[in-house]
Amino acid sequence: MTKVKGVKTYRKPAGGWGALRAVAGALSDQETVVEGGRSLLSANQPDGFDCPGCAWPDPKHTSSFEFCENGAKAVAWESTTKRATPEVVGAHTVAELLTWSDHALEDLGRLTEPMVYDRATDRYRRIDWAGAFDRIGEVMRGLSSPDQAEFYASGRASNEAAFLFQLMGRKFGTNNFPDCSNMCHEPTSVALPDAIGMGKGSVTLEDFDLCDAVFSFGHNPGTNHPRMMSTLRAAAKRGAAIVVFNPLRERALEKFASPQDPVEMATLTGTDIASRYFQVAVGGDAAAVTGMLKALLAADRAGGQVIDWPFVVEHTAGFEALAETVDAADWPTIEAQSGLTRADLEEAAAIYARSKAVILCYGMGITQHRSSSSAVHQLANLLLIRGNIGRPGAGICPLRGHSNVQGARSVGVAEKPTQALLDNIEKVFGFRPPQHHGHTVVEAIAAMRDGGSKALISLGGNFAVAAPDPAATFPALTGLDLTVTVATKLNRTQLLCGRESYILPCLGRTERDDQAGGRQAVTVEDSMSMVHASRGLNPPASEHLRSEPWIVAELALALLGPDTGVDWRGLVADYGKVRDLIEQVFPETFTGYNQRILTPGGFRLPVPPSERIWKTASGKANFIPYQADGDDPRRGDPDVLLLTTVRSHDQYNTTIYGLNDRYRGVSGRRDVIFASPADLKARGLADGDLVDVVAAFADTGPNGGHVRRLAGFTVVERVLPTGCLAAYYPEANPLLALADHDRRSGTPAYKSMPVRLMRAG
Structure with missing residues (x-):
């Protein structure tokens, strides 16, 4: 205790x-x-x-x-009934508001009217919609190049709003669509297509009723997607093996009590979830899978008939190269990198081998490292070697965060659009969109910092707080000519004011959306490719609020003028017309869009891998050997620890609902660092000591000489693999350099920051 x-x-x-x-x-x-x-x-x-x-x-x-x-x-x-009116927000200077916590800012309540930053008084003040759009359009049209604009999209936006947003940006002349996917599951989006021909998961919810085992890597459903716990609980109760790989022991993956179960509620008992829990080292998941593959190959060669050879021969390519790489990996290195023993990994492999249908789930504990895209390849290798993609009860399940982050991608929000998307936009709308790639989040921040980008329009989200490297990101935003945020609440990004800054308040998901054509529904896509309608019921928090599609349409008219060839206001009057256009641009995926969302529960987009159709260059699923980032300096220095970030149970992404983290036993604070007893002892530290956490390697970028430090945090002893630390996101973001990201996808390495731990002061 x-x-x-x-x-x-x-x-x-x-x-x-x-x-x-x-x-x-x-x-x-x-x-x-x-x-x-x-x-x-x-x-x-x-x-x-x-x-x-x-x-x-x-x-x-x-x-x-x-x-x-x-x-x-x-x-x-x-x-909430709390309201962040212009009077409430304007009662404080921006300088004062910047000293507030993120929780306190959002706790002011719902934004009610458009506001503009008044630099003379350092306060936000009221502005009408027409005045805001006129000035935003004037500034945007004055940019010397469309590529000086960044259009950021959050995963909370609906399909309709996201589609109009990307159409507006491409009509404006850029593919600069940094979005929240860049900071979470971009390795999934870029790596899974290499392996199985699609950057999404292959399973349905019903597959969890049919699987023999669930292997979970790098996620904490009890905090980040608690409704998944009902699914895992049901699987555990019917005897499916649930094997977990996580650096921290997350309580929900150990034991869970369903609030809907009267017996568990009455008896204060719960259901055991994980049948085996492996505390893998931070960043060691790919090495752990290498060990499992090595054990599986050995068992098959010993006559165990472990590999699904008919599947491998008929449906895959590259097996020999994978086997060669796995054979070359030695057990001492695998053990050192994974933090697990050979016996641990052989046990995990044995569970996998005797399971006939396996689902592999993974979260940002996999996707936020310097070699994340290759780690995703390795997870796919594990499934493919036993044919666990494309049959009932088996497949890969990336665990997305934001409620529509997957849907925004499906309707075109992408900085690297496919040629098919660009060609279809030209066919449907009669203009040729830009052909070159745009900016990821990391690239957008660098461009803003270096003066290449001058304006940022954010459709939701809290860009600055979600992004890495505040030392680079914050001044990059304040140096812009224009910042515009579409939001429901006040957040820190809105306080990092450019030369001109505007806040445009929007309806929330729970609120009625009445347009000229009547009450509207929007659509979203869940993490298993199901698209369904969403209809808000609450009255709007303010008569001045407007829907995200309406705001995007008016922005488009302000940026592009009235003669754009798109009936923006007609589309907003009836969102069904937006869905008709989505169907025209994406005919293979959204056929019958408006009719199919009338079905309760919606419809599933095509998922070719679930039918063993592989839309890869080879026409088959591909084994792709894991390749670690050769420039990663993390290993080899015993004084360097790897820090992973975690969310508390009282937050969702950058939204901090409160200062408690019930399942980790933390209340009223977030200024803690979790460390193992061995690492504390080695440094002469004890539970409760004040410590500084300092980035282990010098910043060689434009901020050269900047010391990245979390000062005066309290160290808390927890069972962790030696050499590993954990701290809360986004508080730990100052330790992460902008250049520290997955080489392939650009996703920041929030989950493996090399640091040194020392006594405070």
Whole structure:
């Protein structure tokens, strides 16, 4: 038991009464007990709204209680009766607001009217919609090149808003669409197509009812997608093996109590989830899979008939190269890099080998490293070697975060558009969009920092806080000519004001969207490629709020003028017309769009790998050997530790609902560093000491000489692999240099920062 203030050991099951109390507390804190409670009954329902939380799919869209603690907090946060009016926001200077916590900023409540930054008074003030659009258009048209503009998209935007947003940007003349995918699952988007011909998962929710085993790498569903826990609980109760690879022991993956189960609630018991829990070293997952593959190859060669040879011969290419690479890997290196023993990995391989149908789930613990794209290849290799893609109860399952981050990509928000997309836009709209690649998030920040980009328009999100390297990102934003954010709440990005800055308040997912054509529905895509309608029910938080599609359409008219060949206002009057255009641009995936969303639960987009159709250059699924980043300086120095970032149970991405992290036993604070007893002892430290965490290697970029440091944090002893630390995101972002990212996808390496730990001062 720790004696650190605000820290204790949590031993109860995840979920259960703790989750219900947290829901009640969230509704009460946001002063929306009645309204929020009513709203929750419509979450994920056929005629209700899609939860603004995670992208986990909804079972049949029929359960009155198909929401979770995370979703309830998101609904309460959006349905709050608190209001951030121009008077409330303008009562404080921007300089003062920048000293507030991220939680305090958003806790002001819902934005109610458009605002413009007044540099003379250092305050935001009210502006009408027409005045805002006129000036934004004037500045944007004054740029010397369309590529001086960055169009950032958050995964909370609907398909309709995202499609119009990318159409506006391409009509403006750029493919600069940095989006939140760049910071989370971009390795999935770029690496899975190499292996299986598609940058999405291959499973359905029903596959979890049929699998013999679930292998989970680098994710924490109890915090980040709690509705998944019902699925894992059901699998565990019927005897499926659940094998977990995580540096930290996450309580929900150990034991979970369903708030919908009267027996577990009455008896204060729970269901054991993980049948085996391997605490892999930070960044060691690919090495662990290499060890499993090595064991599988050895077992097959010994006559164990482990490899699915008919599948490998008929459906794959590159097996020999993979086998050669795995054979060349030696066990001492595998053990050192994975933090696991040979016996551990042979045990995991044996579980995998005797399971007839396996689903492999992974999260940002895989995708946010310097070699993440290659790690995704390695996970695909593990599935392919036993034919675990393209049959019932088996497949790959990337766990997306934002509720529509996958959908935004499906409708064209991409800085590297396919030629087919560009050609179809030209065919449907009669203009030739730019052909060159645009900027990822990391590239956009560098361009803003270096003066190559002058304007940023953000469709949702909290760009500056989500991004790495605040020492580069924050001044990059304040040096812009123009920043525009479409948002429901005040956040830090809006306070990093350029020469001119505007806040455009939008409707939330829970609110009614009435346009000239009547009440509108938007659509979203979950992490298993299901597209369904979402209809808000609450009255808007302010009469001045406008929908995201409406705001994008008016921005388009301001940027492009009235003669664009697109009836922007006609499209906004009836979102069905937007969906008709999406169908024309993406005929192979969105056929019958408007008709198919009338079905409760929606429809599934085509997923060729689930039918063993491989849209790769070889026409087959490809084994691709893992290749670590050869420039990675992390290993070899015993004084250097690898720090991974984690989310608390009281946050969602950059939104901080409160300062508690129930399952890790932390309350009222976020200024902690989790470390192993061995690493503390080696440095003469103890649980509760104040420490500084310093980036281990000098910054050689434009900020050369800058020392990256978290000062005066409290170290908390936890069971972790030796050489590994953990801290909260986004508080730890200052330790991550802009250049520290996956070479292939550009995704920042939030999950493996090389640092040194020392006593504070």
